[in-house]
Amino acid sequence: MNWLIIWPSADGVRENLPIAFRKRYSKAISTIGCFEIQIEKTSNASHQAATWSQYKSYNTIKYLISITPDGLINFISEEYGGRTPDSTIFEDSGFLDKLVQKSIVLADRGFKNISHLLEKHGCTLLRPPSESSNSKPSAEEVLQTKRFAAIRVHVEKSIGKLRDFKMIGLHACFLDNVVTIACGLVNLQNCLFSNQV
Template sequence: RVKFYTGVVSVQMFHTLLSFILSFWQPELTSLQPQEQLVLVLMKLRLGLLNDDLACRFRVSAKTVGTVFHAWLDILSCNLAKLIVWPSQRAVRRNRPCAFHDPVFRNVIGVLDCTEIFIQKPSYMLARSQTYSRYKHHNTVKVLITVSPSGAITFISRAWGGRVSDKELTLKSGLLNIVREGDVYLVDRGFRCQEMFAAKGATLLIPAFTKGKKQLSGAEVTLSRKLSRARIHVERAIRRLKVFRIFQTVLPISFVKKSGDGAMCTIDKALIVCAALTNLQLPLLKK
């Protein structure tokens, strides 16, 4: 049941993670041992538990829960970010799963998608406007995710207000700085950023749509079906990420506040940690 409570695949993996962190960092002394502190942090991420709930379970104060959570999250996000790796074109081809053996996917490096996470309504009108998502009809933050053909998360942006467009988010995320000439990415119909990727020598594969046409040609229908089937895998990877129930809750405003320019907010750190833990699971697709 370790995976259910912590999101870590096994007890052995949990102890490996704990030993790795303790090899260079010692947490602040509390009534909780380091092992208990890590369990507390992972339970908050995996189960989305409130601090008061965790305080009762671990017999500490809610303030201690908050202190432990943020201290460990800082360390985990800094060090587990190394598990989110942008792959070389050669590595992607070498590990290409059967579902991507079709010639149309020959140069596909990844699948791009955006996902949104609910947040509380900000008190300031400007922030309220910047975070209101017309798609979700709620205040949200939005992140851009890239998933490799095998299902590994290879890029995750920082969170931006839910009102941001896919195009603006792509520009702000820094993704274009690592896109290479010859790269091909699968995207949904609504992801209209072809020009930005073309300027980098990259291509977006988009399912055809009937705008301005009475119907699609047979070739367009066949290609669109192939692309849609392949895109299902990025949706499965995002579902893996959202198994961490903290992303299914309505997050407090404190999670999206930054301490200064360039600083990461709590939601950014949580996304990195959970994406890294997701990458430690078995590949979604086999070679």
């Protein structure tokens, strides 16, 4: 089902750009996130350590997922242990090889220290403003965060559709294949986002 996970051309993405993206994110080619799947705790101590997710507080397998602005899953990485930082997966997964120059990639705050990697490829990273525990965000930062959250929800909806497949997580030894099949099936469903949204 790999053939159902395609990387469309920049022109193809722009032709299907939802209204919500057109004003501020018209050059966005991808919204990325990490998708974690809970797994059983293994008896091997090194595997336990590699798959422990501090964020989830249980053992997980993690994937980098990318969707186009209109909701098509256009990239899914191989599996990584839940302990692997998002930035490491981003650099190691082959995602950067898919990008064309002048592309914009949207990511959440978890993707720290990846701007320089995108800049080497002639691309730009957009993230919500950083939060500081010592200072109150400005009105502009609050507005930017809200706008960004409205766009970022798209990748969360795609991940939600993947979670609807109960087979994910049941077959740990074939998990990469199962996740690829689920991504292909999500892409076969109706478009997540109407052009009128």
